[in-house]
Amino acid sequence: MGIKAFLSKPMASWVVAQQQSWMNQPGQAQQQVFESIIRTGTHTAFGKDHYFKDIQTPKDFAQAVPVRDYEALRPYFDRLKNGERDVVWPGLPLYFAKTSGTTSGTKYIPITTDSISNHMNGAKNALLNYIHETGRSQFLDGKLIFLSGSPVLEQVAGINTGRLSGIVNHHVPGYLRTNQLPSFTTNCIEDWETKLDAIVNETIDQRMTLISGIPPWVQMYFDKIMSRTGKQIKDIFPDFQLFVYGGVNFAPYKTKLFESIGRKIDSIETFPASEGFIAFQNEQDDPGLLLLANSGIFYEFIPAEEFHQPNPRRLTLAEVKAGVNYALIINSNAGLWGYSIGDTVKFTSLFPHKLVVSGRLKHFISAFGEHVIGEEVEGALHDAMQEFPEVAVTEFTVAPYVDQGEGASYHEWLIAFDSPPHDAERFAKVLNWHLRKRNTYYDDLISGNILTNLKVTALPPNAFQQYMKRQGKLGGQNKVPRLSNDRTLADGLLEVLKAV
Template identity: 55%
Template sequence: MSLKTLGAKIFAKKIYNKIQKWANNPVGTQEKVFRELILKAENTSFGKDHHFSEITNYQDFIKNVPVRDYEALKPYIARIVEGEENVLWEGKPLYFAKTSGTTSGVKNIPLTAESLKFQIQAARDAILCYIHETGNGKFVDGKWIFLQGSPVLKEKNGVKIGRLSGIVAHYVPSYLLKNRMPSWNTNCIDDWETKVDAIVEETLTENMTVISGIPSWVQMYFEKLQKRTGKKVGEIFKNFDLFIYGGVNFEPYKKKFENLIGKKVDSIELFPASEGFFAFQDSQKEKGMLLLLNSGIFYEFIKADEFFGENPQRITLKDVETGVNYVMIISTNAGLWSYNLGDTVQFTSTQPYRVIVSGRIKHFISAFGEHVIAKEVEQAIKEAMAGSIVSVNEFTVAPQITPPEGGLPYHEWFIEFENEPENMDDFASKIDQSLQKQNTYYYDLIQGKVLQKLKIRKVKNGGFAGYMKSVGKLGGQNKVQRLSNDRKIAEVLLKFNTS
């Protein structure tokens, strides 16, 4: 065992014990975070507008601070972008994380010194929890790769602007600098395909032990490695044994990854966003990710099926239940207040509090009142593939309200297969049966002859990458939207279909 590995194990135990202290006192920890946030922002413009000095408890907070999305908070953020201080948080943010929104176009999410500290810390702690539980620390001696956006930043009124992954690239701990791949120059390449080609060349002869990124873009990297060498990734990188990912559900990619790698590797799931780092997988044995309660973020939750009603009930951690689909609302030490992140979560455990990401509140299909969510379609395709040779590269689902061929409307699944099913109708039926089992509204619509069984439209190999490129979202932190309540994505994908 190397000194570096031994040091990692000792540090991992220390951090694990520290995490247990707040994880075992969840409600008290959140109450402390709430008080600290209110006190710190009392004299900001937002704090004065919303009478923070009069807030003594959570009920006062609900009365004074409505739930907002980015569009509603934008007037405050615009003032910060123009150089004003003490607007949402003390002073000025260190950065704006630039991200794209479905309704707001480009979003500038403030990152403060306090919030950035926890972003970096959470990524570190996820790895340390893994080391503590498994005892596997030998990967610290090898090379690590993080497939991320360019670290080149712009600046406006003294605040630097860039993609979150590019900003974080400036904060790689000194003890990891020698391990980190790719090189700075390669990381600065904007064109994603050119960048991945350069990463392949740089890493091909290295001792890669940890690979991290959004699964769809790591898959592209693996495919290019395989095409270049004719070998499985596990043969090229014999010591690769840890995959770290976030942003999407890994299940639809799992079979393809196992085939590309050629061996089993452990994985760690993360739940990061420009707005904060919310959870990470703290155990290889338990389902879900540990919700980070001591990271300067105060959480509220609203049941997803009540969210669009009048005055939906806002609750805190102590009142959540397992298995319920909640919209997650956050208040943070970057100055986001009762902010609708847009993600929906379900709790898998309340001792400690662990969550899975179930989808996006704006990404669903309810063209006929069925309210199908991402978790349901991902579970359905997983069940349909189980025990078969079928593997899927990517997919998305849209409603077909007025079928050109006539007949009842249906859900149209655009799927890019790695290995196709022998019988496409049978595969579609398996997906449909799983959806009916999971979603009673969908079941009633099918049984009541309001909808017909879903239909699959095959997308040619590389079609989804082509689609993402055509809309300017190839690579980086961009992800394929699983569900749409309209046909905007579907209409573009028709150019890449084969059936």
């Protein structure tokens, strides 16, 4: 055992011991975070505009500060981009995390000197929790790869600006840099396909022990290596021990990914966002993610069905219940206030408070009043695939097809199969049945002949990659929406299909 692996164990024990205090009293931890960020934000422009000096409780805060998305908060962020200080947090941000918005164009999310530790400690503590639970730390002695965006940063009003994964790359601890791949030069390559070839060149003969990234992009990395060698990943990287991922639901990718590897390995799911590191999986046998209650973010939770109502309830962590879908609202030491990040979450347990990401507020289908969400389509596909073990899915999305004829409208599932079902017609029927079981409104629309059964359009394995390439969004942290309430994505994919 190397020195890094050896020293990580007492560090892991210390971190987990410290963690227990706020895990046991998350409400108290959140109250301390609340008081700290309100106190610090009082003399900012935002704090003055919203009378932070008069705020004593979370209920006071909810009355003073409305829930907003990026577009509604943009005037404050634009002031930061113009070089104004003390706008949403004292001073200027340390970074802007640059990310794509569906309606806002490019978003510039502030990361402050106070909030950068949230991003770094979240990722670090996820690994330390794994080491403490399993006793396996040998991966720290091998090569570690983090498939990420370019670390090259541009200047916006004198503030370093780039993709979150590129920013984080600048803060990887020194003791891990000697293990980290790819090289800085390779990581700076902007074109994803060129970069992927260079990554394979640098890693194919290395002792890879940890691989981290968004699952579809990791799968592309695996496909490239297997195409070049004709071997499974376990034979190329026999010491590969740990897969760390986040950003999308793993379930649709899991079967193919582990088939590519050729054996089961440990994995850690994380919930990182440009707005903050929210949660991580701290137990191998529990898919729930531990919410970080003491990491500079004060959370609010709005029952998802109330989100678009005029005065929805804004609950604190002490008030949530398990099994309910909530819109996640964050207030943080990055200067984000009443900020809706667009995700919905569902708590799988309380004390400790663990959750899963259940969907996106803007990613749903309700063209006919059914309000089908991401959790439901991903669950339906997972259940259908259990009945068709030959099926492997590279990627998928769902869109409505609206027809004026009675009972002629339907949901179209555009699925890139790596291995298609033997009986495509029966697979579609089973998939439809599982979705009906999960969403009663959809079931009623089928029963009432408002909708006909869903239709599956099979796409080539690389169809989504080709589409993302056409959009200039191939690689990095870009993700494909599971659901759309219009045909933009679906029609774009069908154009790719015609070109094949």
